[in-house]
Amino acid sequence: MAVDVCRGIFRFTRIPAGYIAVMTRGHLSPEASVTLADRLQGFFGEHRADLVRFATLQLRDPAMAEDAVQETLIAVLQGHAEFANRSTVKTWVFSILKRKIIDALRVRQREVPISQLGGSDEEREGFDTLFDQRGHWATEHRPHRWADPDDSLEQQQFWRVFELCLDHLPERTSRVFMMREFLELDTDEICQELAITTSNCWVILHRARMSLRLCLEETWFTH
Amino acid sequence: MMNCKQATHLMSEDLDRPLRWRERMALRFHLMMCGGCRNFRQQIAFLRAAMRMRSGGN
Numbered sequence: 001m002a003v004d005v006c007r008g009i010f011r012f013t014r015i016p017a018g019y020i021a022v023m024t025r026g027h028l029s030p031e032a033s034v035t036l037a038d039r040l041q042g043f044f045g046e047h048r049a050d051l052v053r054f055a056t057l058q059l060r061d062p063a064m065a066e067d068a069v070q071e072t073l074i075a076v077l078q079g080h081a082e083f084a085n086r087s088t089v090k091t092w093v094f095s096i097l098k099r100k101i102i103d104a105l106r107v108r109q110r111e112v113p114i115s116q117l118g119g120s121d122e123e124r125e126g127f128d129t130l131f132d133q134r135g136h137w138a139t140e141h142r143p144h145r146w147a148d149p150d151d152s153l154e155q156q157q158f159w160r161v162f163e164l165c166l167d168h169l170p171e172r173t174s175r176v177f178m179m180r181e182f183l184e185l186d187t188d189e190i191c192q193e194l195a196i197t198t199s200n201c202w203v204i205l206h207r208a209r210m211s212l213r214l215c216l217e218e219t220w221f222t223h
Numbered sequence: 224m225m226n227c228k229q230a231t232h233l234m235s236e237d238l239d240r241p242l243r244w245r246e247r248m249a250l251r252f253h254l255m256m257c258g259g260c261r262n263f264r265q266q267i268a269f270l271r272a273a274m275r276m277r278s279g280g281n
């Protein structure tokens with residue numbers, strides 16, 4: 001029932017305060033319901049696409065992403081007391097969405113353990129050509145200083161390139177990297193979650209960073 | 224002595240765990256002499272900064 005209510009909300013141009021009252025089970029005064037409705041309306045109106053995109057990038061499954069966002073809205077509506085103590089809606093909603101994504105990843109890990117994902121062999125190193133026989137950078141592959149990286153962060157085109165580079169990571173690598181850098185889990189949590197060893201985790205993260213920096217160097221920071 | 228390939232592993236792990244004293248010293252020594260690895264270190268720090276920005280929380 002709750003999900004139906006939330007799906008309904010997305011079709012309204014305004015979130016009716018009455019729904020807030022229902023979802024918060026009458027814990028809010030009518031005035032507070034109106035205020036919360038306005039703030040959530042503003043937030044979801046502006047950021048719903050961001051939330052879905054955020055979840056899709058992590059889960060790589062549009063249906064799962066949509067579910068995570070729906071569940072986030074439900075949690076948001078139910079968590080009004082917590083909300084009262086938060087200064088920004090955005091930080092709060094994203095923190096809930098991250099937890100929903102972690103839950104979804106747990107479910108998926110049970111269904112498709114990382115050990116069953118392909119690509120582990122071809123992923124192994126693959127960066128040997130960047131180094132000479134003694135393990136020093138080969139001259140043509142020695143990392144150059146990137147010109148004005150902070151300026152890149154301001155450019156929309158940069159973010160498109162960055163997403164493409166992320167998309168090119170093999171699935172196993174991507175899953176670990178996103179858990180580390182996007183969900184900001186520490187390596188112990190990741191290892192536990194994915195049932196891999198800590199050193200394996202470090203190797204995968206190293207691979208992800210090698211791959212991303214190479215991709216950015218070749219496609220964005222060209223000279 | 225540490226080579227660049229090993230240094231990239233340590234620089235990456237430095238983002239995920241505290242390095243041991245010996246590792247830190249060996250890495251510092253390597254970086255003093257290796258411009259390529261100094262650039263690499265800045266680049267993976269940039270990757271982390273970009274990921275944090277992308278997370279939308281800020």
